[in-house]
Amino acid sequence: xxxxxxxxxxxxxxxxxxxxxxxxxxxxxxxxxxxxxxxxxxxxxxxxxxxxxxxxxxxxxxxxxxxxxxxxxxxxxxxxxxxxxxxxxxxxxxxxxxxxxxxxxxxxxxxxxxxxxxxxxxxxxxxxxxxxxxxxxxxxxxxxxxxxxxxxxxxxxxxxxxxxxxxxxxxxxxxxxxxxxxxxxxxxxxxxxxxxxxxxxxxxxxxxxxxxxxxxxxxxxxxxxxxxxxxxxxxxxxxxxxxxxxxxxxxxxxxx
Numbered sequence: 523x524x525x526x527x528x529x530x531x532x533x534x535x536x537x538x539x540x541x542x543x544x545x546x547x548x549x550x551x552x553x554x555x556x557x558x559x560x561x562x563x564x565x566x567x568x569x570x571x572x573x574x575x576x577x578x579x580x581x582x583x584x585x586x587x588x589x590x591x592x593x594x595x596x597x598x599x600x601x602x603x604x605x606x607x608x609x610x611x612x613x614x615x616x617x618x619x620x621x622x623x624x625x626x627x628x629x630x631x632x633x634x635x636x637x638x639x640x641x642x643x644x645x646x647x648x649x650x651x652x653x654x655x656x657x658x659x660x661x662x663x664x665x666x667x668x669x670x671x672x673x674x675x676x677x678x679x680x681x682x683x684x685x686x687x688x689x690x691x692x693x694x695x696x697x698x699x700x701x702x703x704x705x706x707x708x709x710x711x712x713x714x715x716x717x718x719x720x721x722x723x724x725x726x727x728x729x730x731x732x733x734x735x736x737x738x739x740x741x742x743x744x745x746x747x748x749x750x751x752x753x754x755x756x757x758x759x760x761x762x763x764x765x766x767x768x769x770x771x772x773x774x775x776x777x778x
Contacts, residue, residue, distance in 0.1 A: 553590060558724075559769075562715060562758040563628050563657045564591045566772060571595065574653055576623040582615065582646065583630030598622070615645045625650035628657045629770075631696050633689045639696070643704040647777065654705075654775040660714060660768045661695030668722040669695070679729050698764065701773055709776040713760040716769030 553561065568591035571579060581588045581599040585606055589597040599606040600615060610616050625646045634642050646654045659665060673687040701712070764771070 550590075556587070559716070559721060560587065563770060563772075564588050566713075566715065566758060566760065567626055567628060567655050567657060568592050570655060570772075570774060571624055571626070571653075574624065576653060578622045578624070580615075580617065580622040580625045580649060582625060582627040583633075584626075584628060588626065588628070613641070615649050617649050619648055620651040621649050623651050624653040624655065626655040626657075629659065631656055631658045632693060633686070635693050636700070639700070640704060647705075647708070647775070650775075650777060652777055654708075654773075654777070656701075656773040656775070658701075658771055658773075659690065659695045660718070660764065660771040661697040661700070662718075662764075662766050662768070664766045665718040665769070666691075666695055668718050672722055672725050675726055675729055696771070701771065705773065705775045709778075711774040711776075712764075713762055713772045713774075714764045714768040714770065715758050715760050715772065717767055718769040719767050721769050 556564075564587050568588065571592065572595075576595065578596045579588070579592060579598070581597055583601055584599045585601060585603075586599060589599070598608065600608045600610055600617075602609065602612050608616060627642075627646060631639060631642065643656075646656070659669075669687060669690045673684055673691055676684040676687060702710070760772070761768070
C-alpha cells in the first residue's frame with residue numbers, strides 16, 4: 523500500500539483498529555438507503571475504480587462509505603477528523619509519492635479556499651500512481667444562486683449557518699476553467715450528473731418537514747425523510763456535456 527513509509531503503515535493500522543472499536547455500535551444504513559446524493563457520487567467513483575482494476579485506493583476527505591462500495595479493494599481514508607483511518611493536517615498527505623494506485627476526493631475540493639486548491643490537487647497527484655478522481659459540485663451561476671438560497675433558508679430555520687453550505691458560498695464552487703487549470707498537465711476526462719434544481723428543492727422540502735416537530739413526531743419525520751431521499755439503489759446516469767443546472771462534476775485524471 524505504502525512504499526517506504528513503514529512507520530505510517532503501522533500508525534494507520536493502529537488507527538484502523540482504534541476506529542473499528544469506536545464504530546462497533548454505529549448504525550450504518552444499507553447502501554440503498556443512503557441519500558441519493560451520497561449514493562450517486564460513491565457509486566459512480568467505485569464503478570470507475572473497478573473498471574480501472576485498481577488494487578489500492580486513498581479516499582481523501584472520506585470516512586468509510588467508499589470502502590463499503592469497494593469490497594475486496596484496499597481502501598484507506600484520510601481526513602481531518604478521527605472517524606477516518608488516518609488523520610492529517612489538511613496540508614500534506616502523510617504518504618510517500620505514488621503510494622496508492624488511485625487517489626480520490628469526493629466533494630472535498632469545494633471546502634478548500636481557492637488559493638489552496640492548487641496545492642491540494644498537487645498532493646492528490648503526488649500520492650497517486652495511476653489515477654486521480656475528483657467529484658465536486660459543479661460551479662455555475664445557477665448552482666451558486668441555488669446554494670445561496672438554501673443557505674439563507676437554513677439560517678432562517680435554524681438560526682445558524684449550515685457549515686458545508688457556508689463554505690460552498692464563501693469559497694465558490696469549482697468551475698470548468700478552474701478544474702481544467704488544476705489538471706492541465708494530464709489526460710483528463712470529465713462527466714456530469716444530477717440536477718442542482720432538484721437537489722435544492724429536496725433540501726428546502728426537508729427544511730420545511732423537520733424543525734417544528736418534536737419527540738416521536740420528529741423521529742417519524744426523520745424516518746420519512748430517509749425513505750423519501752433514499753437512492754433505493756437507482757443507478758445514476760452520467761452526461762459528458764455540462765449544463766447550467768448540472769449538479770456534480772467528475773474529473774478523471776490519468777497519470778499513465
